[in-house]
Amino acid sequence: MDAIAALVREPNGPFQIEHITIDAPRADEILVRIKAVGICHTDIVVASGALGTPFPAVLGHEGAGIVEAVGASVTKVAVGDKVLMTFNYCGTCVRCKGGDPAYCENFSALNFGCCRSDGSNALHQHDAQLAGNFFGQSSFASLAIASERNVVKVAADADLATLAPLGCGVQTGAGGVIRSLAAKPGSSLVVMGGGAVGLSAVLGGVIAGCATIILIEPRAERRALALSLGAHHAIDPKAGDTAAAVRAILPGGADNIIDTSGNPGAIAAAVTMLAAKGSLGLIGIPNPMDSALTVSILNLMVVGMTIKGITEGDSLPDEFLPQLVAWQKAGKLPIERFIKTYPFAKINEAIEDSHHGHAVKAVLLLD
Ligand SMILES: [Zn+2]
Ligand SMILES: [Zn+2]
Numbered sequence: 001m002d003a004i005a006a007l008v009r010e011p012n013g014p015f016q017i018e019h020i021t022i023d024a025p026r027a028d029e030i031l032v033r034i035k036a037v038g039i040c041h042t043d044i045v046v047a048s049g050a051l052g053t054p055f056p057a058v059l060g061h062e063g064a065g066i067v068e069a070v071g072a073s074v075t076k077v078a079v080g081d082k083v084l085m086t087f088n089y090c091g092t093c094v095r096c097k098g099g100d101p102a103y104c105e106n107f108s109a110l111n112f113g114c115c116r117s118d119g120s121n122a123l124h125q126h127d128a129q130l131a132g133n134f135f136g137q138s139s140f141a142s143l144a145i146a147s148e149r150n151v152v153k154v155a156a157d158a159d160l161a162t163l164a165p166l167g168c169g170v171q172t173g174a175g176g177v178i179r180s181l182a183a184k185p186g187s188s189l190v191v192m193g194g195g196a197v198g199l200s201a202v203l204g205g206v207i208a209g210c211a212t213i214i215l216i217e218p219r220a221e222r223r224a225l226a227l228s229l230g231a232h233h234a235i236d237p238k239a240g241d242t243a244a245a246v247r248a249i250l251p252g253g254a255d256n257i258i259d260t261s262g263n264p265g266a267i268a269a270a271v272t273m274l275a276a277k278g279s280l281g282l283i284g285i286p287n288p289m290d291s292a293l294t295v296s297i298l299n300l301m302v303v304g305m306t307i308k309g310i311t312e313g314d315s316l317p318d319e320f321l322p323q324l325v326a327w328q329k330a331g332k333l334p335i336e337r338f339i340k341t342y343p344f345a346k347i348n349e350a351i352e353d354s355h356h357g358h359a360v361k362a363v364l365l366l367d
Contacts, residue, residue, distance in 0.1 A: 001031075003141050007058060035064060050289060057114060064161075077148070084167050133145070175315045190257045280307045
């Protein structure tokens with residue numbers, strides 16, 4: 001079948017809209033006509049070549065669309081269903097069977113391997129194979145192949161442009177607070193970084209009933225946005241000693257801290273902001289990638305702190321995505337307030353806008 005896709009031909013190259021061909025779905029596969037797809041920071045990192053994925057590649061991992069065709073053994077969804085797409089997992093390893101698909105033993109191969117488990121690929125261009133299957137979807141395209149594991153059906157009247165980012169960025173931020181750290185009602189929360197993941201963490205804190213929510217973010221308009229979304233304080237990290245500013249609000253330290261910045265200096269400072277028995281959740285891709293964190297072991301013990309790495313907000317997509325959809329519908333997760341939509345052809349402009357802070361969460365729309 002013919003499709004159009006945003007192809008990255010080389011590391012740091014632009015996204016080019018080109019015609020490609022896509023195979024019919026295999027017995028266990030689902031073909032989705034993409035209607036909306038969010039741009040996540042991971043797409044940009046992978047497009048830079050930093051994770052060693054092959055090129056030319058079709059990226060995209062916050063796809064949402066309508067089921068176009070299903071393989072013979074697919075029972076979860078049917079042609080015409082609206083679906084959200086999310087990360088892929090094997091469903092059979094110890095982690096998957098234990099309810100932790102975000103820590104699937106095959107996570108890296110299934111999401112970043114850019115091919116099926118047998119090494120083949122569904123995407124081609126003039127007989128050449130393209131790197132596809134990114135996050136089990138490669139949804140920067142008009143058609144994408146997924147599996148039953150990484151699609152979740154939504155209602156026929158669901159607004160896919162708003163819900164597409166649930167599949168990665170929003171579930172990562174909100175899930176980081178609600179699921180990974182399991183923030184308690186009345187507890188305090190500090191969120192570092194006010195991008196889509198950070199603001200989703202703020203919204204997660206509101207849903208969890210956190211009594212004090214503080215956002216640390218250099219951009220003034222994002223600090224203002226966070227305050228309007230339910231954060232109680234917003235701190236500019238360029239204005240001085242951030243840890244002291246947090247301690248001025250929370251003298252005993254923060255019960256929960258979520259880092260979405262990936263900034264090693266900010267993360268080291270966060271350790272000093274934790275309350276006794278506090279938890280620091282690390283969500284942001286570290287920059288540089290090989291960054292290390294040095295902590296005082298004695299301090300760690302005395303304060304009883306937890307430092308936790310988090311992938312995809314510890315989401316169980318079949319449970320958590322419908323929960324997020326219901327919260328969004330009820331007005332408790334107003335992510336539409338920080339989504340900006342672009343026609344698919346303007347993908348490079350959308351990425352530029354994201355870099356410069358003009359878009360918090362860019363979502364591409366397809367016909
Ligand atoms: Zn697994
Ligand atoms: Zn992502």
